[in-house]
Amino acid sequence: MGRSPCCDESHVKKGPWTPEEDKKLVDYIQLHGHRSWRELPKNAGLNRCGKSCRLRWTNYLRPDIKRGNFSEEEERLILQLHSALGNKWSKISTHLPGRTDNEIKNYWNTHLRKKLLRVGIDPVTHQRATDLDLLSSLPSLLAATAKLGNLANPVDNALRLHADVVARYQMLKGLITLMIPSVLPPNTDAMNLLGLASPGRYQVNDLLRQNHQLEGLVNGSLAFGQDQMLPAPGPLGLVNPNTPSSSQASPESRIPQEMMMMMMKSNYDGSSTLIDSNSGITTPGFSCLDMPTAHSTPSSVSISPENEAADFMQGACGTNASTPSQGWQGLNLAEPDDDFSWKDILDQICWADES
DNA sequence: AAGCGGGCCAACCGCACGAAG
DNA sequence: GCTTCGTGCGGTTGGCCCGCT
Numbered sequence: 401m402g403r404s405p406c407c408d409e410s411h412v413k414k415g416p417w418t419p420e421e422d423k424k425l426v427d428y429i430q431l432h433g434h435r436s437w438r439e440l441p442k443n444a445g446l447n448r449c450g451k452s453c454r455l456r457w458t459n460y461l462r463p464d465i466k467r468g469n470f471s472e473e474e475e476r477l478i479l480q481l482h483s484a485l486g487n488k489w490s491k492i493s494t495h496l497p498g499r500t501d502n503e504i505k506n507y508w509n510t511h512l513r514k515k516l517l518r519v520g521i522d523p524v525t526h527q528r529a530t531d532l533d534l535l536s537s538l539p540s541l542l543a544a545t546a547k548l549g550n551l552a553n554p555v556d557n558a559l560r561l562h563a564d565v566v567a568r569y570q571m572l573k574g575l576i577t578l579m580i581p582s583v584l585p586p587n588t589d590a591m592n593l594l595g596l597a598s599p600g601r602y603q604v605n606d607l608l609r610q611n612h613q614l615e616g617l618v619n620g621s622l623a624f625g626q627d628q629m630l631p632a633p634g635p636l637g638l639v640n641p642n643t644p645s646s647s648q649a650s651p652e653s654r655i656p657q658e659m660m661m662m663m664m665k666s667n668y669d670g671s672s673t674l675i676d677s678n679s680g681i682t683t684p685g686f687s688c689l690d691m692p693t694a695h696s697t698p699s700s701v702s703i704s705p706e707n708e709a710a711d712f713m714q715g716a717c718g719t720n721a722s723t724p725s726q727g728w729q730g731l732n733l734a735e736p737d738d739d740f741s742w743k744d745i746l747d748q749i750c751w752a753d754e755s
Numbered sequence: 756a757a758g759c760g761g762g763c764c765a766a767c768c769g770c771a772c773g774a775a776g
Numbered sequence: 777g778c779t780t781c782g783t784g785c786g787g788t789t790g791g792c793c794c795g796c797t
Contacts, residue, residue, distance in 0.1 A: 414767070416791085438782065454783075455766065490785060505786075506764055 413447045426461050459502045466498025483526040
């Protein structure tokens with residue numbers, strides 16, 4: 401389709417607006433409204449194109465514009481909305497009273513995008529890196545996130561925690577994936593063994609939930625004892641409907657508890673308590689950031705972006721407790737078979753790390 | 756103090772889409 | 777059904793500001 405620009409006339413002024421122009425525009429709109437932006441500059445005595453007037457009004461002069469820094473609440477909301485809607489700035493702005501799409505877009509590009517990148521989350525897809533060959537970069541990612549230290553901003557803390565947990569998740573995933581050819585039956589889904597969502601679109605909200613889950617592991621709140629199949633989710637109510645039942649877990653899939661704990665605990669400082677309760681991000685629950693979990697499956701349910709956004713906007717802070725289910729039942733952390741060499745696996749990982 | 760580089764943000768540009776004729 | 781108009785939207789640009797050397 402397309403059409404010629406509204407301001408073909410080369411004589412119209414461009415560039416920054418002067419206070420006099422602002423006053424003319426405001427005075428005119430207050431008196432007459434802005435029924436036709438094309439006619440407005442003529443009538444208001446402005447040497448601008450209508451489009452420029454509209455932008456100036458909507459992005460700067462409108463009386464209900466909120467100026468100043470974004471609050472933590474706004475920041476989190478933008479993250480959530482962007483993960484659900486993508487670059488739909490105007491839609492996002494409707495959830496942030498007083499903020500314009502342009503302002504949010506700028507804030508995203510200059511602040512939030514970089515924050516996500518810094519913690520290893522793709523700001524476009526909200527996915528963590530999924531490729532196995534990225535395994536080699538994870539130790540450095542962990543080190544980098546550790547260096548971020550105890551950040552004052554709860555959102556930063558949450559992101560750092562995401563990166564930390566995601567990195568461990570990746571190491572674990574990589575380990576299992578390496579194991580598959582040698583010790584697991586063909587077609588075994590490594591992630592199902594862990595009771596985690598299968599790879600795919602991975603949003604911040606998924607991250608938060610998996611944080612939640614992995615923290616359970618890290619903190620030892622999920623009891624996995626010797627020779628013990630996990631009969632039920634831990635106190636966190638972990639849910640993964642895709643998880644095979646324990647009866648389906650192959651004996652070969654056993655991972656020694658010591659190894660899991662070593663991987664999950666290494667360098668972990670229990671930083672979940674860093675999260676500011678005022679921010680609404682609480683650990684291990686992340687209560688106000690959680691997607692509704694009782695009825696949805698992370699990453700695997702197809703929802704239109706709009707519905708998805710509406711869904712979590714509606715249920716963000718009022719989620720039902722997760723239904724206890726078979727989640728993590730496939731996680732068998734009992735002792736390995738005697739003839740199985742975990743050292744070999746570790747050696748493989750070291751090799752992968754070095755390559 | 757001057758030059759440089761990067762960050763930030765207001766404003767611009769071009770396309771898309773719905774309404775009206 | 778088509779063309780034109782008006783507006784909305786998202787991506788990009790350009791200039792200002794600030795910190796660093």
